[in-house]
Amino acid sequence: SSNEHKLNFRKSKEACLSFIQDALLQKEWKRAAEFLTCYIESLEKDYSREHIGPSEMIWRTGAEILWHHSQSSMKEFNCFMEQMKTLGVKRYLKVCLEHVFHLLCNGQIDEAYQNLSLAESWRFGEQTAIQDKEMKLIQAYRGLLDYYSWSKQKNILLENSEDGFSDSAVEQEMHGYFRKAAVNLKEIIKIPGVWDIFVKCYVDLLEFYGDHNEARQVLNEYAYNSKFPANPNAHVYLYQFLKRQREPKKSLISALKILHDIVPSHELMIDFNTMLQKSKKRKKRRLGLEVIFAALDYAGWKENVKAWSCLARQVKQIVISEKHLDWIKQEWNSRKDWWPAFHFSRYLAKRNWRENKSLSYEKALVAGILLGKGCKYFKYVSHQGCKAQLKRFRMLKKFVNRHNPVYLRISG
């Protein structure tokens, strides 16, 4: 129709909004402010049919601008946020929460706490029930700040006890914070979600007060309850806890197994492999080999000496025992097409030798076994090593030469 191209209020504001967004993306705060100034009058028009209304737009874009603009101050920011709170009752708690985050980023812990308390006491008819999730978050963050206070008190207490002082007042305060924190943290972690920081803090509290059972339960829930989203950190926390509790290797291994499945490149894979290599069970040792190979598939591990030394150690051990060469063959099968270029190129040989001799040593061993003594990597490194008259490289050369037939059996 002829009216489609008519420029009207709505289209004009849509255009204005996209200019604001462009300016924000370009980090042109002044320009964004300029357009936002023109956009603001859309508050006077009703947009309740739209998915996201102007008041929300103004809150989000305005907060961004005030946070980054060089001429803006925290005072202005706070004033703005207070206004935004009055704009939309359906968003009240969300705005409060975001405001709190900003305050925390700015180091204003006390103000953040005050805001959280204030928000917690907010009631508004049926909105209170509707915004239940946000309320839980607010309580959780207050619990977090309580934990933070508890932590401070704890440190004071420890310092004092070292000096020989005992301060029951501090202790009482500390316990008080503990109670407040525990209540709120416990609540939030019941709800399926990613609550790493809350879980960590809560477990810390429980451990301090000796409630290990509860701690274990919480961590198990967090890691294994299928309702919760898959979260590698959950397993890491559980593992660390079990380690602290000096649990037997068996439970440690089972905790890390899942981590390996989810994140084969996790840094704990080294610990995992180390544990598995030492195991008496064949299956576990087999798993260990799988784990370390899998970790080294990732670019981030290319120059990790420890990882290479784990692999080297295990490969060497297998070669010497002449048992389970098929394990290596299995692992190598899917990698023989691309690992040579990925890890064992001549360029890398030169670079590794130049930058990190230990790395080149470990890698050369692995390369020598997997690719034979004729491979570029091994040849270069061992030659250089022998030239430099380093004993271990001479040993390496001998070892690989001696076991060269192994390579033939693997590569077949």
Add this chain to the structure above:
Amino acid sequence: RDFNERCAQCSEVNWGLTDGGRFYCRSCHNVTERTREVVNTDFITNSRVQTISKGSRKQEKNDGGSEWYICEGFQLVLKKQVEALEALGVCPQMKDEILCNFWRCYLQKSKQAYCKRPAGEAVKALSVCESSTDVDSDPERPSLLHLLSLSESEGDLQTDCSFASSVSKVSESTSVYSGSVDGSLYLMKSQKEKLRMTMPMTLSFCYMALLWMREPITLSELLRYVVEGHIPYLNVFQHFPEKMKLCGLDLKIFCVESWPVYEEVFNKMHELAAYLDLPRFPDITESCFLHPDMLCMKYLMEANLPDELHNWTCRVVKKIGIGEVDFLTLVPGNKSTRKVKYDVLAAAVIVVVLKLLFLLDDHYECFSVISFISSQTKVYIFYSGGPYFEFKKWYEVVKHSLDVQQKKLDEERAKYLWRCEKPLFYSVKNKAKVLKRRQMVVNLQNQFGKLSSSVQRAEKPNPSSFQLSWSEKNTDGSCFHRHSLKGILQEKRGLLTTMNPDYWLCTVKLCNEKLCGHLAHYKEVEFPQSYHFVLGLFSFLLQVQPSYIHDEVCMIEHKLFNKKLYKKLKYNTVLRK
């Protein structure tokens, strides 16, 4: 003008108006036979004219307002607009004689004044809602929502519904449907029988007056001045006097939330001219600004095209007869002639001329010999007079400027401030809420205004007739006015003719405008990029849709190639001239 006669009975000069529209002497209550006239366009300053109210209605409302009719509001709007036009240089005669008379004629025809019983009389009962029982018990009273939906103006349904529901919920307290006396009646009138006054129509009035006076302002220019703020339109109601309280349905009538479109204002003007039974307008002759020859010259300059092209536009104009007085002059009510859009027509003529000379098929104009040589040697080819005109170079220069201007325009449009200081509320109930909102808006605007970049443009730039300008003083060669067309022309039998022998028609068959609204369908066909560009250029200059200009181009082409078209009815779109 002012009714200054002495009263026959008491010799005082103290007149009032009865509801019947007659003057009566307030000293001795002698009623005369004289009917009411709106004495001059300054209604509000003539405070001696008052109406007597009927018993049930108060004369002055509690909030200090007084009664006013919608047409009075529009009268004020027109007054402001015509004053602004005067400030732009339009002859003052337009205000005092032309527009004034048009307006009076309109009021008379629509029976809002200048007649025995003004139509506003019947509606008084609707204006004030005194108690809820009255509202509910009257079965003939139209529902508010119905009234709102009848209004042409845009509004969002949500606000309408919330307003309607807020009004209907009223129990004891009084609320008003409108600040004016006849606001609700105004929206109820069916559009067909009486031409109901709207904000866009005020511009139709202005344009009609300008056309009558043959002032050098085209409709596209008028609309541009409106958008640029030189002519009041957007929030003109803020100039209403304090006593004229605006609320409720008045907002639907006077508050606009969109800029008027050329087509709308143009069509309305013609409707209006017919409705008022106006005679044939003053002749548009060759010396008038609105004549295609004149407008072509202006647009050629603005489009940075060579002056020599003017010869060609004049030739085309002459050949198809669109420079004739009878073609150009408006005869209201004559349905057989096509209504002339002077600016669009002139632009279309230029487009046709460009097609004649350069073909504009994305090949010919780019790969002409001249272009080829000059692109090889990076030299302007000169003859004794100056450089040859090259389409490609022109395109690059103009495109660059056009892009810059378009970008500027886009940003300005995004930055429009639609609201004004005068707060608007539908009803007394939501007044507090509205004011609170306004306060917040103002605070936020201040806060972010301070953080904005550099200096804000405090005043509007001066109105200018030209949007693009090209100066020959520029040494970068970006002005093409003096360029010569010799490169694409040749002499044949003593006449200069184009080297390009071909022409392609935009469309072989014209549509029936009355059926589908257009002569041709621009968007559905793929035209060469050069053609799109040229249409886009004039579309920007006139601020109309390219399809609008395209329609005129088709019309001109069909007139120009009339004979050939009837000979060749095969769908062969390339003709030999």
